[in-house]
Amino acid sequence: MDGVMELIGRTSQWRRRMRRDGTGVVIAAWLRPAAGAGVGVVGVYLPEERVPDPTGLPARTQALIRAVLRPLHVHALDGDHRLPHAPDATLLLLEALEALAWDRVTPPLPWPGMPVALAAPPRAIGGGGLAHLADLPDVCGWSPDGAALAVGTLAVGRAVGGVTAEVGGRSWLRPLLWLAPAADAAGRA
Amino acid sequence: MTMIDWQALLAPPGMAPAAPAGDAADDVADDDAMDAGGGGAGEGAGTGAATRAAPPDDALRMVMREYAGGDRGDDRNVCVLIGTVRRERYGPNGKARPASATPLGMRYAPYRIEIEEPGGLAFSMPLSVSARLMETGLFTDGARVQISGSVRLEQTYDRAFAVHPDDAGLPTWETRLDVIAVARAPETAPDGSWVKLVGAVDGGPAIRDDVIGPGVRCPIATVRIRCRSALRSIVSGARAMHALTTLTPADVALDGSVADAAALLKHGNQVIVEGRLLPRVYQRRRGDPRIQAALAATEEAIRAKGGAPDEVARRIAAARRRMLTGVRMTVGVGYVELVKGRALTDEEVARLIAAGGGPRRKAAPPAPPPPPPRADIDAALDAALLALPSVPDAVVPMNGGAPWMG
Numbered sequence: 001m002d003g004v005m006e007l008i009g010r011t012s013q014w015r016r017r018m019r020r021d022g023t024g025v026v027i028a029a030w031l032r033p034a035a036g037a038g039v040g041v042v043g044v045y046l047p048e049e050r051v052p053d054p055t056g057l058p059a060r061t062q063a064l065i066r067a068v069l070r071p072l073h074v075h076a077l078d079g080d081h082r083l084p085h086a087p088d089a090t091l092l093l094l095e096a097l098e099a100l101a102w103d104r105v106t107p108p109l110p111w112p113g114m115p116v117a118l119a120a121p122p123r124a125i126g127g128g129g130l131a132h133l134a135d136l137p138d139v140c141g142w143s144p145d146g147a148a149l150a151v152g153t154l155a156v157g158r159a160v161g162g163v164t165a166e167v168g169g170r171s172w173l174r175p176l177l178w179l180a181p182a183a184d185a186a187g188r189a
Numbered sequence: 190m191t192m193i194d195w196q197a198l199l200a201p202p203g204m205a206p207a208a209p210a211g212d213a214a215d216d217v218a219d220d221d222a223m224d225a226g227g228g229g230a231g232e233g234a235g236t237g238a239a240t241r242a243a244p245p246d247d248a249l250r251m252v253m254r255e256y257a258g259g260d261r262g263d264d265r266n267v268c269v270l271i272g273t274v275r276r277e278r279y280g281p282n283g284k285a286r287p288a289s290a291t292p293l294g295m296r297y298a299p300y301r302i303e304i305e306e307p308g309g310l311a312f313s314m315p316l317s318v319s320a321r322l323m324e325t326g327l328f329t330d331g332a333r334v335q336i337s338g339s340v341r342l343e344q345t346y347d348r349a350f351a352v353h354p355d356d357a358g359l360p361t362w363e364t365r366l367d368v369i370a371v372a373r374a375p376e377t378a379p380d381g382s383w384v385k386l387v388g389a390v391d392g393g394p395a396i397r398d399d400v401i402g403p404g405v406r407c408p409i410a411t412v413r414i415r416c417r418s419a420l421r422s423i424v425s426g427a428r429a430m431h432a433l434t435t436l437t438p439a440d441v442a443l444d445g446s447v448a449d450a451a452a453l454l455k456h457g458n459q460v461i462v463e464g465r466l467l468p469r470v471y472q473r474r475r476g477d478p479r480i481q482a483a484l485a486a487t488e489e490a491i492r493a494k495g496g497a498p499d500e501v502a503r504r505i506a507a508a509r510r511r512m513l514t515g516v517r518m519t520v521g522v523g524y525v526e527l528v529k530g531r532a533l534t535d536e537e538v539a540r541l542i543a544a545g546g547g548p549r550r551k552a553a554p555p556a557p558p559p560p561p562p563r564a565d566i567d568a569a570l571d572a573a574l575l576a577l578p579s580v581p582d583a584v585v586p587m588n589g590g591a592p593w594m595g
Binding site: 084 | 558559560561563565566567569570571572573574575577
C-alpha cells in the first residue's frame with residue numbers, strides 16, 4: 001500500500017469532508033483519470049492540516065496527482081458518489097501527497113502495483129470476475145477476463161478506479177482495483 | 190443630496206408657490222422618459238398612464254417637486270404622514286438617544302412619529318432624520334408635522350437579541366420612511382397616512398387569518414410591491430438615470446372589502462396601490478438558533494437577579510412574550526388598480542386561502558428519498574462496469590510507449 005502512483009486526470013471542486021471515524025477533516029475531490037494507473041472515478045483526499053490554502057489546489061482542470069492507495073471513509077455530501085451499503089458515506093481511495101496542475105508534458109510514472117488476496121470467491125460479470133478483497137474492505141477486485149481470480153493464484157492490483165451509476169436520484173460508487181495475474185505484473189516489471 | 194426649497198415647504202399647504210410655467214408639460218415629458226429609461230424589467234411598460242395622473246393633493250405635488258434629484262422625480266413610492274414627532278429616549282432618566290452615524294459619515298437623529306387616526310388606530314414608527322432636516326427646527330418634541338417621503342424595507346439589527354457586547358443583534362427587516370420633505374401640519378388636518386405605490390407584485394402572497402372577533406376571522410394577504418424609480422442627475426440636462434428599487438410590504442383583506450384585491454395575488458402583476466401605514470404584529474420564529482440563544486441569555490440574566498421563584502417565572506414568561514412578539518409597519522391596502530397582468534379568479538383565490546398562501550410560504554425541506562433496493566444499485570453498477578474498456582490503458586503493459594499519448 002506504500003507504492004506511490006501518479007495519475008493525470010480532471011478533478012472536481014475540492015471540498016471539505018468529515019472523516020467517518022470523527023478524527024478530522026480532509027479536503028477531497030473526485031478525479032477522472034485519463035492517464036496513469038487509474039480508471040473511471042477515484043476519490044482523492046488530503047488531510048486538512050497539509051492544505052493551508054485549498055483554493056490553490058487544481059480544481060476542475062487537468063491535474064497531476066501523486067498519491068498512495070489509502071482508502072478513507074468520509075461522510076458524503078450532496079453530489080458525492082455514495083456507497084450502496086452505506087448511503088451516507090463514500091470511500092476515497094487515494095491519499096494525495098501532491099496535487100499539481102498538469103503541465104501537459106510530464107508523463108505519469110508507472111505504478112508497480114500491489115499484491116492482494118481475495119476475501120471471497122469471485123462473482124462472474126460478463127466475461128470477467130468481481131471479488132471482495134481481504135485487505136481493502138469496500139474495494140472490489142475486478143479482472144476483466146477473470147484470469148486473475150482463479151482460486152489459488154496470486155493477483156496483483158495494477159490500477160485503481162471506480163464505476164458509478166445513477167439510481168433513485170443518487171449516484172452510487174463501486175471502488176475497484178483492476179487485477180492482473182502475478183505473471184503479467186512480473187513481466188511488466 | 191436632496192435639494193429642498195424650505196421656504197416653499199414652510200408655507201401653509203394652500204399657499205404653496207405656483208409651479209413655473211410649463212411645469213405640467215415638463216412633468217409629462219419626464220414621466221415618458223422615466224417609463225422608457227427607468228422602468229426596467231416589466232415595470233416601466235404600462236405604467237405611463239398612472240404616472241401621468243394628476244397628483245392628488247398639495248402634499249404629493251410637494252414630494253414630486255422636491256424628490257431626490259433636485260428638479261423632478263416620480264410618484265411611484267409616495268407616503269404622506271401627519272402626526273406628532275417624539276425624540277426617542279431611553280433609560281430611566283428619559284435621556285435622549287444620541288444621533289447615529291452611518292458608515293457614509295452622515296448623522297441621523299432617532300425620532301418617532303406618533304399617529305392617532307380618527308378611527309382609533311394609534312401607533313408610532315421610527316424616523317431617520319438627517320442633520321439637514323433637523324435644521325428646519327420642525328423636529329422638536331411634540332411638534333405636529335406633515336412628512337412626505339417614501340417607504341421601503343431596510344435591514345436592521347434588533348439589539349434586544351444581542352447576547353454579548355460585540356453582538357449586533359438579530360437581523361431583521363424594518364419598514365422605514367425616508368423623509369424627503371417636512372412641513373408644519375395644518376391645524377385642521379387629522380392624523381393619518383397615505384401611501385401610493387406603483388410597481389410590480391414581487392413573489393406570491395402569504396395568507397393569514399386576522400381574528401376580528403370570537404371565532405370570526407378575516408383572511409389577509411401579505412404581498413411585497415417592488416417599486417423602481419429613476420433618479421435623474423442633479424445637473425439639468427444630464428442624461429444619466431439611476432434606478433432606485435424599493436420593496437414595500439402590503440396587506441390586503443381578502444373578504445371582498447377591497448375591489449380588485451386579487452390583482453395583488455399574482456407574482457409579476459403591475460399594479461397601482463393606495464393605502465395607509467399600519468402596524469402589523471407578528472410572532473418571531475422561536476426555532477431560530479439566534480432567538481433561542483437570546484432567550485436563554487435573558488432567562489439566565491433574570492435568574493441571576495434572583496427573587497421569589499414565582500416572580501422569576503413571571504418575569505421570564507413576560508420577557509419571552511415581549512421578545513417573541515415583533516411589530517412591522519406595512520401598507521394597509523385600500524385601493525388596487527391592475528395596470529398589467531392578470532388577476533386571480535375567485536376560485537383561485539379560494540384555493541389560495543385554503544392552501545394558506547403561495548410560494549413564499551416555505552415548506553419543511555423534503556425528507557431524503559429512501560435508498561433504492563440494493564439489487565437495483567448492484568445491477569446498475571454491473572452494467573457500468575461492463576461498459577468500461579475491457580482492458581484499461583493503465584493495465585496494458587507499456588512497451589516503451591505512453592498509452593495516453595496514443
